[in-house]
Amino acid sequence: MTRLPIPGLWAWLKSRLAILRGRRRGPPDEWCQARALIASIDRGGLPLNPARVNQIAHGLGLDVSRKAPVELTVARIRAALARAGQHGR
8 A cells, every 4th residue: 555645635636626526515505504594493403603693694685783682683584584485595
């Protein structure tokens, strides 16, 4: 068995090839993040980072205050997802 001259070279090379083949995906879009947030809350989770919830809301185009309660922001995200579901998003 031959050793690679540089540790991690094989992993780096595989990642470059994956990008060239189009297998690597970028970060999930805002709508996927919002659906994942709501799904985790529905499963009983509690959003611990209000800044992250606000970031998702801003990504959806909602104008929310940093001082708004997280519950209100989550309710607005739910409403935006419901509206988007009606329009085929």
